[in-house]
Amino acid sequence: MVVAVLALQGAFLEHEQMLKKLGAEVFEIRQKKDLERPFDALILPGGESTVMAKLMREDGLYEPLLAKIQAGLPVYGTCAGLILLAREVEGGTPAFGTMNIRALRNAYGRQLGSFFTEEEFKGIGTVPMTFIRAPYIEKAYEDVEVLATVDGKIVAARQGNQLVTAFHPELDADLRVHQYFLEMAKKESR
Numbered sequence: 001m002v003v004a005v006l007a008l009q010g011a012f013l014e015h016e017q018m019l020k021k022l023g024a025e026v027f028e029i030r031q032k033k034d035l036e037r038p039f040d041a042l043i044l045p046g047g048e049s050t051v052m053a054k055l056m057r058e059d060g061l062y063e064p065l066l067a068k069i070q071a072g073l074p075v076y077g078t079c080a081g082l083i084l085l086a087r088e089v090e091g092g093t094p095a096f097g098t099m100n101i102r103a104l105r106n107a108y109g110r111q112l113g114s115f116f117t118e119e120e121f122k123g124i125g126t127v128p129m130t131f132i133r134a135p136y137i138e139k140a141y142e143d144v145e146v147l148a149t150v151d152g153k154i155v156a157a158r159q160g161n162q163l164v165t166a167f168h169p170e171l172d173a174d175l176r177v178h179q180y181f182l183e184m185a186k187k188e189s190r
């Protein structure tokens with residue numbers, strides 16, 4: 001399994017380390033020519049969604065990545081990555097817009113910008129959840145399966161081959177969410 005990690009900005013290294021621990025082959029997408037290498041799955045990391053969207057457009061990555069996601073490439077977006085995939089973004093502009101969710105940016109306000117909790121993740125069990133100026137999913141529309149909620153807010157969801165979490169499993173030691181993604185990608189890849 002070859003996993004590409006968008007490495008323009010943000011917490012991409014931590015994802016790479018997790019994926020390698022799980023035995024995946026990993027490489028970084030920084031410029032257009034990196035897309036020449038074939039890959040089975042894509043990670044959109046946490047960071048600043050507005051900056052990532054701008055850099056993707058400037059570097060000619062936006063269109064080809066959108067086409068791949070639309071064609072069914074398994075993709076996992078954490079935090080800013082969730083915002084990049086959302087069809088509607090409150091407090092921001094949709095980027096790929098491929099997932100039928102409404103994301104609320106910086107949803108927890110300034111006071112509670114960052115926090116840690118543990119909650120149930122469907123099919124996995126209780127997982128650690130680190131939130132950093134995180135969004136949550138205000139609305140899940142058609143074909144979206146809710147995988148986790150914290151205090152009634154949706155923080156993880158899946159639609160076909162697209163997985164999103166508002167929290168950062170790459171910042172905790174627990175590998176199970178990444179494992180979940182790799183298994184999902186395995187099933188989706190032909």
Ligand SMILES: NC(=O)CC[C@H](N)C(=O)O
Nearest residue numbers: 046047048049079080132
């Ligand atoms: N840790 C994160 O990825 C924060 C997301 C950031 N607040 C955004 O709007 O893009």
